[in-house]
Amino acid sequence: MRYIISSALASLLLCAPLAAPARAEVPQVVTDIPPVQSLVAQVMGDLGTPTLLLAKGASEHDFQLRPSQARALADAGFVFWVGPDLTPWLSRALTDLPEAQVLALLDAPETFRRPYSPDGAHLHDPSQGSHDHGNTDPHAWLDPDNAKAWLGLIAARLAELDPDNAATYAANAEAARHAIDALDQQVRSRLDAYRDRPFIVFHDAYGYFASHYGLSILGSVALGDATTPGAAKLAALHQAVGSGPPTCIFPEAQHDPALVAQLAQGTSLRIGPPLDPVGSTGDSGPDAYGTLIGTLADSIATCLSTAANTP
Numbered sequence: 001m002r003y004i005i006s007s008a009l010a011s012l013l014l015c016a017p018l019a020a021p022a023r024a025e026v027p028q029v030v031t032d033i034p035p036v037q038s039l040v041a042q043v044m045g046d047l048g049t050p051t052l053l054l055a056k057g058a059s060e061h062d063f064q065l066r067p068s069q070a071r072a073l074a075d076a077g078f079v080f081w082v083g084p085d086l087t088p089w090l091s092r093a094l095t096d097l098p099e100a101q102v103l104a105l106l107d108a109p110e111t112f113r114r115p116y117s118p119d120g121a122h123l124h125d126p127s128q129g130s131h132d133h134g135n136t137d138p139h140a141w142l143d144p145d146n147a148k149a150w151l152g153l154i155a156a157r158l159a160e161l162d163p164d165n166a167a168t169y170a171a172n173a174e175a176a177r178h179a180i181d182a183l184d185q186q187v188r189s190r191l192d193a194y195r196d197r198p199f200i201v202f203h204d205a206y207g208y209f210a211s212h213y214g215l216s217i218l219g220s221v222a223l224g225d226a227t228t229p230g231a232a233k234l235a236a237l238h239q240a241v242g243s244g245p246p247t248c249i250f251p252e253a254q255h256d257p258a259l260v261a262q263l264a265q266g267t268s269l270r271i272g273p274p275l276d277p278v279g280s281t282g283d284s285g286p287d288a289y290g291t292l293i294g295t296l297a298d299s300i301a302t303c304l305s306t307a308a309n310t311p
Ligand SMILES: [Zn+2]
Pocket: 060, 061, 139, 203, 204, 205, 224, 225, 226, 277
């Protein structure tokens, strides 16, 4: 009997160092859209892979969580998302999570915010009445300065949750900021020739990108939340195009190109490659952010260089 007891005691003592002290673990992170997933993935590096909610090919404005995704959210250690202005479909699911486990990047003091583009007098849609131009444009990841600021926020928050790996998160964020700086320089020189070449986009998502690189957007076919425009807006856009120099109109990967084709019909507008402002048609992961920005720049430059050669 004595033997049994001491043996049990011994094994208890042997096990004790394994059971305690409790250490913080790498958190289960959930993200809303590919660019945010990419930035978090870069900060986490080999330590973990954040979950991405937006499905392949889906629009950021119009999506429904699958039951399995809702469960993943309930089990999430932390959620990074842009915020309710971009993805109202995610707002309700997040109300069940404690506030301390969620960071809306658009609301952070470090984030540069801009309003949606004013349509401009020549593109005003009378059917929209007194349209509120004071709304914050939530497509803030398209300004690389915001992406760099977010890397710092992400690293700081992960370090709080998982102090043991704080140095790794900080070093990964620093490396990612350098990578964005290099990309930013390349993109700036690629787009420099098109600063005075206004173009038309499908939805009002590119204000951050355009203002960061000094580009000019003549107008958008659909509204900022990608809802269909009225006939009056289309007519106004059509008229503005007719009086300007030849330029490009860009459809979007997530939306039916019919409206764009309709608008381009009978004009000198060149239809560019479909843009993907949220990167949902590409692969997710650490490289996705750089690919998104680089591809946008390439698509815009390629079409505008061709339109420039049109007499
Ligand atoms: Zn959008």
